[in-house]
Structures are given as structure tokens and as C-alpha cells.
Amino acid sequence: MEDFHMFTQKGQAANPVLHPDATLLTRYYILPATFLCSQCPLQISFFCHARLMLGKMKILMETFDPQSINTIKTCLIWLLRAAWIAGILPVLIASLPSPRLNSFHTLLLGFAKRGKIMPSSSNRFTVPQSFFLHFYLLGVIWTTFLLMGIWYFAYEVAPLSSESLSYVAAVSHLTGGSHVFSLHKSRFTSDEDRFNVWKSVFLLLLMEIHVLRRLYETFHVFNYSSSARMHILGYLTGIYFYTAAPLSLCTLCALEAFSFAADQVAEFKVEGREMLPITDFDLWGYVKPMTRFGWFQWAGATIFAWGWFHQFCCHTILGSLRERRDQTAEYVIPRGDWFEIVSSPHYLAEMIIYTGLLVASGGTDFTIWLLLGFVVANLSFVAAETHRWYLQKFEDYPHNRFAILPFVY
Template identity: 80%
Template sequence: MNSLGVLMEALASQSINTIKTTLIWLLRTTWIVGTLPILIASLPSQCLNSFHSLLLSFAKRGKIMPSSSHRFTVPQSFFLHFYLLALIWTTTLLMGTWYFAYKVTPLSTESLSYLAAANHLTGGSLVFSLHKSRFSSVDDRFNVWKAVFLLLLMEIHVLRRLYETFQVFNYSPSARMHIVGYLTGIYFYTAAPLSLCTFCVLEAFNFAADQVAEFKVEGQEMVSITDFDLWGYMKPLTRLGWCQWTGAVIFAWGWFHQLRCHAILGSLRERGDRTNKYVIPYGDWFEVVSSPHYLSEMILYAGLLVASGGTDFTIWLLLGFVVANLVLAAAESHRWYLRKFENYPRNRQAILPFVY
């Protein structure tokens, strides 16, 4: 049995590691492919003007998209699709990773002793032993719980965005966005949560599948071992390091200001009576930049990077894509405001206070 267990572990580890390497490579490649065209189009060269205009046509939506340009567009209210997808997908990743972390990678020695005893009482589950052996070091267990923490922050973010789509924003019936921008959003909210947990997501769902198969065999005999323990799930999060909590504070700062700025934008649409009438927004960070909701989005993703410890290049690339994409969109919004309103405050920058 020991020889069989070693063989199974070696084969499973090799397969998962191969898939994980491919997944990480694909995520990093797509973030780079999405960011590079924006950086190239931003270069101060006359020969790139047409390329820059093409990218802007993909990014335009709402007020900055010409009302006559409806080819290859969808209603801006389709933003709802982004956040429904993001909520379902992020919740799935969070639940799977959190369960895996609790069962296989406890941070305390007491939990390790308990799980060892539980494993012994259930006859020495081979499935449990194989998964636990891959995350035997303290650093590996910590990284799994760090992924749980990042997904929890992402969950908080997408929950609010979904709420705002229903309760805050009142999209004009004529507001449109380009189909390329729509598909980019669908991809983003699939890949972004996944980029936060590549370290353990495959192992987590492989473990969940094994647990389901084992439950079908052992049935109710497993129930006493798998009783829900809320504090047991929460306690390891309190043992995370200063990077995680510093990142959470930065995330909360951006999250709170985006909430306020979105409320301001939503109130403008109410005053506009669902027409194409626009007014200048004031309040909060709108006093210094034209797109503070984009600035706060950049800040909260920077918070995720800090909370990750800054050691995962995939999350760096995710942040790079967010920054490049939002700076491009903010610059176009700023130009639109300046063209639209003669009395637009000249002290406002596009997205970075006092800089750009």
C-alpha cells in the first residue's frame, strides 16, 4: 500500500504541476498581450495615431461613445454580466480554496494534530494524505491561506459592484459599449480571481473532487469529521502577516472611495432623468481628478498586490493590465469633459492627482 501511495502521489503531483505551469503561463501571456498594445499606442509617435484611435474605439462606452456608432456594440447595462460572472466564479474559487485550506493546510499545530487524529480514525484516508504531503511546509500552508484572503477581498469587491449595478447606476437606454470591450470584461472577471490563487487552485478542486468521491463511498460515516466549524475556518486568517493586513487597508481605502464616487455618478444620472444630459460631477476625489472611480480601482488592485506579498509575477501583470486599461480610459474621459464643458475645472487631472 505504501508503494502504491507513493506512486499515486508522484503521478498526481506531476500531472497537477504540468497543468499549473500551463495555466500560469496562459494567464501571464494574456495579461501581457492585453497590456502591450495599450503601452505601444501611448507612445508619442504620429505613426501610432491610427492604432491609438482603434484601441480607443474598443474602449469607448457610455457618454464617450458616439450615439451613431452602434455597430459591434452591446448595451452598457450588460455590465451586469461581468459582475454576475465574477460573483459566481469568485465564490466558487473561494469556497473550494477555503475548504482545502481548512482541511489540508492548517496554520496551527493544534489543527495539525486534530487532522492527524481524524485521519487515523477514518482509516488513514489515502486521498487526504496525498494532498497534505504536497503542502507540508509552513510557507506552503501560509500561501494557501493567503490565496483565501485575496479571494475574500475580491469577493467583497465584486459583491459591491453587483449591488451598484442594480441599485446605483441607472444606465441610459442609449448607452453602448464595444463588443471587444464587453468580451474583455468577461475574460477579465474570469482570469482576475484565478490569478489570485494559481498557487493552489488545482489542488483545491482536485481535493474537492476526491472528497466527493470518498463521500459517495463512505457516506454518513464522514459527517462527524466534516461538521462545519466557523471559527476553525476564520482563525487562520487572523494569523496572516503585516503584508496581508496592510494590503487589506489599501484595498479598503480604494474600495470606500470607489463606493462614494460611484454614488456621485449614480446621482448625476438620476438628475439627468435617464436622458443624454450630462453634468459635471463634484465631491470626494472628483475635486482633483476626472475619473476617481478608476483611480480607486487601481488602488484596490494595488492593495491586492501588497496583500499577496508581491512575490507572484502573475498578480503584478494583472495590476499592470488594470492600470494601463484604466489610464487609457480615463484620459479619453478627461478629454471628453474638457470638450463638453467650457466651465470644466482646469485644476483636475485625468486620473493621477497633480500628475496626469
């Protein structure tokens, strides 16, 4: 230890003027690594070099400019909005009652057709409809990843009460707390900012409930026919949707949460912090902030639950029409629940689900408005064709049923 102390003092004397970050890097990583590598075997030398690299990564993350995060976040938000608009406009144009647009309407409908409304002979540029499973696997994995990261970020950085924020800041200061925590807390000092973080957690939690149920239905409710197909562009659209939709619910804090997580990983590796034992997990601390939500959040959750329940009922009815995958019997008219008033009640329920998410968000995020617009435009477009298919297929089809919106459309 004396040799190490002497070496450190010499290193400091030889470099009297250094940038603060360079001083930190020299004092805690370069000098110890150089000394130990000269005295120890190859294994310790490798360890020291690894520690040196982690130290550099930690310093780079801690000095990451918050303005850069804001710039990237703005670009991400506008990219998502542009993508949703690009998905809405073609449907709106194709839906205009103009003979000049008939060919465009037919072209777009060819991309949107799937299952029973797609001719069984149409196998070119198509994939099995059972590939819907990919949507929900992706949705569950991606939504879970976002939810866990942002929930932890909200718990550590964005307590809703100012008293909690002051307490955490005081403890961090008195215990020589991490610069990582103070850096990220400085970006969420207002009550509104912290509330928006927890609101994103709530929206992702609802989305998680939704995609988990859809994944369950794929395995235990639906029996997709081996001949059922969907267009490859429809498949790619679904992949995009279940990537962009969860992200659209948390754009206000997703990048900050990722940056915080990266800082935490780097600090854990560099400083060798021990992970908290499972008995120290503060479950109530992760849930309590949601009790402070207003009526917008709970009204939105109620609307979401209403649509969620009826969609499950309608999917169960549809799934019961085909008990086996190899069943080739003719399609029958679905009956029960919302099928008595519209031809595509599961699409109507999906629209209600995303309306609930919009209400729960408070309606202030234009990106979520566009997300709902994309859902409504595309499902209404497909529902209209499904309704026409039912009317052509069954002579006794109930004429009091609407396509998707009761008493409207």
C-alpha cells in the same frame, strides 16, 4: 453472508497476484457486484454497476500523479501571464507619443470607448452598457466558487500551525483516515506552502467583497441610459477579466483544491459518508488561521478598503447624475469626493483596490503584478480619453483636475 464470504475467498484464490489497485477494485467492487447481480433483481444490478464505476473513479483520482498537477499548474500560470501581457502591450504601444501610432491609437480607443465617450450613433459591433451586469454576475459566481473550494481545502489540508497538522495527521491515522487527506497533505508540508493557501483564501475574500459591491451598484446605484453602448471587444474583455482575475489570485493552490474536492465527492459517493450536521461546523477553525497573517496582508486589506470605500462614493455621485434610465438631460460636471482632483476617480479607486490585493499577496507572485499592470494600463488609457471629453464638453470644466493620477497625469 456465508455464500458471500465463500465467493470472496474463491475470487481471491483465483487471482493470487494482482496490482494493489486491482486488488482493491476486485475485493470491494467487482466481487460484491458480481455476486449480488447474480442473486438480486435488476434494480440491485444497476446499483452495483454504479458502485463499480464510482469505485474506479475513486481509484483513478487517488492515483493521480502530483507531478501532472504541477505541470498543469505551471501551464495555467504562464497562460494567465501571457494573456495579461497581451492585454498590456497594445495599450502601452498606443500610448507612445508618435504620429505613426495615431491610427493604432484611434483603433484601440474605439474598442475601449463606452458610455458617454462613445457616440450614440455608433451601434455597430456594440452591446448595451447595461451588460456590465454580466461581468459582476460572473465575477460573483466564479469568485464564490473559488473561495468556497479553496477555503474548505485550506481548512482540511493546510492548517497553519505544525501542531494542528500533526494532530490532524494523527487522528487520520488512528481512525483509518482517508488516503485522500494524506495524499493532499503531503503536498503542503511546509509552513510557506500552507501560508500561501490561506493567503489565497484572503485575497479571494477581498475580491468577493469587491464584486458583490459592484453587483449591488449595478442594480441600485447606476441607471444606464438605453442609448449607452460599449464595443463588443470591450464586453468580451470584461468577461475575460472577471474570469481570469479571481483565478490569478489563487493559482498556487487552485488545481490542488479542485482535485481535493473531486476526491471528496468520489469518496462520499463510494463510501456513503454522512455529511456533518450544521451544528458541527467549525466557524472559528475557518477564521482563526487568518489571525496569523502578517502586516503585508493587513496593510493590503487597509489599502483595499480605502479604494473600495471611495469607489463606492464616486459611483454614488455618478449614479445620482442620472436618476432615471429614460433621462435625456445633458450631462453635468460631477463634483464631490475625489472628483475634485481627478476626472475619473472611480478608475483611480479601482487601481488602488488592486494595489491593495497586490500588497496583501506579499508582492511575490508575478501573475498578480501583471493583473495590476493590466488594470492600470487600461484604466489610464480610458481615463485620458474621458478627461479630453470633459474638457471639450464643458468650457467651465475645472482645469486643476488631472485625468486619473493626482498631480501626475
